[in-house]
Amino acid sequence: xxxxxxxxxxxxxxxxxxxxxxxxxxxxxxxxxxxxxxxxxxxxxxxxxxxxxxxxxxxxxxxxxxxxxxxxxxxxxxxxxxxxxxxxxxxxxxxxxxxxxxxxxxxxxxxxxxxxxxxxxxxxxxxxxxxxxxxxxxxxxxxxxxxxxxxxxxxxxxxxxxxxxxxxxxxxxxxxxxxxxxxxxxxxxxxxxxxxxxxxxxxxxxxxxxxxxxxxxxxxxxxxxxxxxxxxxxxxxxxxxxxxxxxxxxxxxxxxxxxxxxxxxxxxxxxxxxxxxxxxxxxxxxxxxxxxxxxxxxxxxxxxxxxxxxxxxxxxxxxxxxxxxxxxxxxxxxxxxxxxxxxxxxxxxxxxxxxxxxxxxxxxxxxxxxxxxxxxxxxxxxxxxxxxxxxxxxx
Numbered sequence: 001x002x003x004x005x006x007x008x009x010x011x012x013x014x015x016x017x018x019x020x021x022x023x024x025x026x027x028x029x030x031x032x033x034x035x036x037x038x039x040x041x042x043x044x045x046x047x048x049x050x051x052x053x054x055x056x057x058x059x060x061x062x063x064x065x066x067x068x069x070x071x072x073x074x075x076x077x078x079x080x081x082x083x084x085x086x087x088x089x090x091x092x093x094x095x096x097x098x099x100x101x102x103x104x105x106x107x108x109x110x111x112x113x114x115x116x117x118x119x120x121x122x123x124x125x126x127x128x129x130x131x132x133x134x135x136x137x138x139x140x141x142x143x144x145x146x147x148x149x150x151x152x153x154x155x156x157x158x159x160x161x162x163x164x165x166x167x168x169x170x171x172x173x174x175x176x177x178x179x180x181x182x183x184x185x186x187x188x189x190x191x192x193x194x195x196x197x198x199x200x201x202x203x204x205x206x207x208x209x210x211x212x213x214x215x216x217x218x219x220x221x222x223x224x225x226x227x228x229x230x231x232x233x234x235x236x237x238x239x240x241x242x243x244x245x246x247x248x249x250x251x252x253x254x255x256x257x258x259x260x261x262x263x264x265x266x267x268x269x270x271x272x273x274x275x276x277x278x279x280x281x282x283x284x285x286x287x288x289x290x291x292x293x294x295x296x297x298x299x300x301x302x303x304x305x306x307x308x309x310x311x312x313x314x315x316x317x318x319x320x321x322x323x324x325x326x327x328x329x330x331x332x333x334x335x336x337x338x339x340x341x342x343x344x345x346x347x348x349x350x351x352x353x354x355x356x357x358x359x360x361x362x363x364x365x366x367x368x369x370x371x372x373x374x375x376x377x378x379x380x381x382x383x384x385x386x387x388x389x390x391x392x393x394x395x
Contacts, residue, residue, distance in 0.1 A: 001013055001234065002237070003267055005263045006260070014045055015229075021046065021050060021053070028057075028191070031215040032189055032190040032213065033192065033217055034198060034199070034215070035047075035193040035218070035219060036199060036362060037193065037195070037219035039364075040259075040260035040261070041258045041259065041260070041364075042258070042259045043195065045259075047191065050148070050191070051063050051146075059145065060141075060145045062147045063082065063148045063150070064148070064149055065151055069155050072170075075127070075174075076127045076134070083134065088141055088142075092141060096134070096137050128173075131181060135184070135185040136185060139185050144189060145187070145189065148192075148193070150194065151195065153200075153307075154194060154195075156174070156175065157306055171205060172205075176207075176210050190214075196303060196307045198211060200308075200359050200362070220364075221256050222258070223257075224257070226257075231262060241275050243276075246278060246280075246281060249278040250266075253378070253379075254285075254377075254379060255377060256378070264296065265285060269284050289383055291387075294383075297379070300383075307363075308359065311342070312352075314342075315342060316360060318338050318339065319373075320360070320384060321384070322334055323374060324384040324385050325389065329372035330373055339352065357373065364376055365380070
């Protein structure tokens with residue numbers, strides 16, 4: 001198992017998640033899944049691993065990342081290309097190519113190791129029918145299909161941010177179209193995910209019923225024994241002397257042991273050619289928090305603007321600034337006061353506070369313990385203290 005710090009972990013680089021995947025496979029027997037997971041917990045790696053294992057569960061897997069799709073037609077093209085790249089793609093193409101909409105496909109070509117590229121001709125407004133035709137064709141093939149769509153909320157927000165008065169209606173049409181596909185073509189299973197919560201996006205848009213057919217699952221950090229096992233496996237692979245005491249110190253300092261942060265700390269330690277000490281762990285983490293590594297953590301701040309928009313993102317940052325300063329977090333009364341200057345009316349302020357705390361908790365920023373709201377990740381809290389809260393930026 002290699003030390004993977006940022007890339008998708010596939011094959012032998014993927015570690016554990018056995019119980020989570022067992023739950024997801026069980027869900028997929030009867031339902032479609034919406035996976036809610038903060039960034040860096042290994043969501044995409046898990047989805048790729050499920051693609052590798054799909055045949056053993058009697059499913060034909062398709063995985064697409066739609067974060068860079070510009071519009072609905074590009075979304076459908078990406079879906080067609082991924083399905084056609086499957087082993088059953090030729091059979092599927094035979095079902096589609098002679099239909100009226102199938103003839104709208106202008107070009108299908110193999111693009112090296114990247115799979116297929118699909119381009120539609122003049123089909124303005126027909127993207128929805130093209131998608132429905134694809135789902136219908138899949139149902140005619142033998143076996144069940146699993147379609148995994150990663151970063152779907154990013155695509156939805158991209159539609160919303162188009163500079164046009166009908167952007168909100170475009171999002172509504174797309175979300176309810178996707179829901180119709182899930183309901184009408186029951187032999188196709190859908191696994192939707194994103195580093196931004198689709199539930200948060202639909203709640204913000206008052207479109208929560210567009211996802212009410214999905215089984216909601218979550219993916220979080222490793223438990224302590226699994227975190228220790230990951231570090232031990234990496235140490236064995238790189239022939240590094242990593243004592244139990246040092247492993248315990250790594251896990252304690254990371255606090256919220258998601259694979260990404262454990263891998264980052266290990267990457268800092270693996271160049272040390274003498275027995276590693278807890279002091280080395282402290283130095284490694286200090287280096288990760290230095291300005292040159294700001295990008296390891298600053299996306300947590302940036303994504304609030306993508307997910308919540310203004311002014312809610314500013315409100316959320318204000319709450320996080322208040323929560324990060326006390327070592328044990330802030331009580332709800334302090335967080336309410338932090339919003340008082342922006343939202344004077346108590347009822348409206350309480351409603352906004354409840355909504356934002358739900359978002360910040362679900363997305364992995366905060367956790368409530370002993371009636372105090374504190375950062376789930378000690379590393380993120382330390383970054384926030386140093387790089388966001390001290391100068392009042394965005395507060």
